Amino acid sequence: MTGDEDDRKGIAAEWVDGETKVLEAPGDHGAELRLWLRLLTCTTLVETEVRRRLREEFDSTLPRFDLMAQLERARDGMVLGEVSKRMMVSPGNISVLVERLAESGHISRTTSPTDRRVQIIALTPFGRAEFEKMAAAHADWIADLFGRLEAADSTVLMDELARLKGSIVASLARGG
Amino acid sequence: MTGDEDDRKGIAAEWVDGETKVLEAPGDHGAELRLWLRLLTCTTLVETEVRRRLREEFDSTLPRFDLMAQLERARDGMVLGEVSKRMMVSPGNISVLVERLAESGHISRTTSPTDRRVQIIALTPFGRAEFEKMAAAHADWIADLFGRLEAADSTVLMDELARLKGSIVASLARGG
DNA sequence: CAAAATAACTTTAAGCTTGAAGTTTTTTGG
DNA sequence: CCAAAAAACTTCAAGCTTAAAGTTATTTTG
Known part of the structure; x- marks a missing residue:
């Protein structure tokens, strides 16, 4: 190499x-x-x-961490479809992840009282505690991996990546 | 949104x-x-x-495209383990991909005459033709997605990403 | 209001991916 | 030379992911 x-x-x-x-x-x-x-x-x-x-x-795994991260902010839980959209993955995928996370006690799952098609999921206290440990470690890992980058480079990168994202999104909007 | x-x-x-x-x-x-x-x-x-x-x-799929891309340069074929290293995926994964690509006629697979543990894989003429079509399209897609980025931004991004990679690699070398 | 359309999932089939365990072959050390 | 170690896969179990098809519930329409 x-x-x-x-x-x-x-x-x-x-x-x-x-x-x-x-x-x-x-x-x-x-x-x-x-x-x-x-x-x-x-x-x-x-x-x-x-x-x-x-x-x-x-x-644990990245998909589990990601799903719990989405729920972390939502004290009152989130609708499954909303999680799916935010994570940009298919509803079927979320369905499977939710099934497993509920099994392991990290999240709870309720049927909406107003619309019985809708599933509301939320972190359990146990799930929240576990997530907080992982999130702290995760932040440290990223800080470590990115840590040799000067602050100035970091700023430039943020800016240029925003432009790149603009190009990508524009292309997808036009072509899609 | x-x-x-x-x-x-x-x-x-x-x-x-x-x-x-x-x-x-x-x-x-x-x-x-x-x-x-x-x-x-x-x-x-x-x-x-x-x-x-x-x-x-x-x-087709991205893993198949990636594997064929590795073989594209190697007229005489490549050893399976080498492909695994270059693609940074597990040998077991390559094993499965190779199995399927051989089945569909895109690649050939021979046991090395000097070392019977070693598998040598190569694009078939059919596989090469298919890959070339995909590669041309792929280049166009990327050009499209990145196309709204100014040349200057592109240059800066290349440079900054090189620095970022340096930070990541250094961190992995130290921490790993 | 009943049929049709729409929504929100759930299930399924197929493929990707990994770590770990297993197999065959070659190389090393004694 | 022979046993042990190392190499190069292959197989396996488990989990992720998606598109497509299926289910159940709600909303729209005629």
Whole structure:
């Protein structure tokens, strides 16, 4: 390992520069591909580490943590569909996660009295306590991983990522 | 939707600022958490779109595309373990993907004549043709999604992400 | 009001992913 | 050379994820 290549997730570093450029794609998309690659590499490195620590230190998973994080703010609970939208995952997925988290006692689940189709889920006191431990550790992990970045770089990154998000969202809105 | 919140994957936007700050975490890690959130949002938006299009337009998946991309450069094929390392996924995972891609005729698989433990995999002509179609489309999708970003922003992002990667790798090296 | 449409899940089939355990083959040490 | 260790997968159990189909409840329409 040279330790410096963004060589993963489909687009090998050489590939974007290489002679294998495909006929139907006349434009030079190398810059965008390299940027995407680098973004993906950073995210994957962090995400893999977070998953590993959640498993090793809390015997938990990222989806469970994410779901509990959504509920953390909502003292009165949240409707399942709302959780699904906020987490940007399918309702069926939430259904399964909720089932397991209810089984382990981390969350409670009630049918809405006004609309019997609606499920309201909320953290139990136990679930809240567990989440708070995980959240504190999680914040430390992230601070550690990002800690060698100067404050100025961090600010610039926030700004540039906001612009990137703007580009992505605009493209999705137009193309979708 | 206000269309501007990074409200997903565990750390709701308000949470990082909120009064629920946990006792054991005295440091203010809000900036790092927000940055991580924003990074994750951008990556997820792009990745979800790429997966969707691979499925709809090519009846394929991102892992398959990624594996074929690794093989694309290697005319003489690659050892399974090498593919596993480059893709940063477990050997067991590659084993399954290879099984399916071989079944569908996209790749070939041979036992090394010098070491019978070693499996050598390579794109078939059919697999190569399919990959080239997908790769061209993929490059267009990314160019589209990133296309509203000014060249200057793109340059800055590349640079800042390199620094971020440096921070992450350093932290992993120290902590791991 | 009854039929049709809509909503909010739940279930299912299929695929991805991992860590751990198991198998076969090669290399090492004595 | 032979037993032990290491390598390179493969298999397995468990969990995540989605699209599509199915269920039940509510709202709209004619």
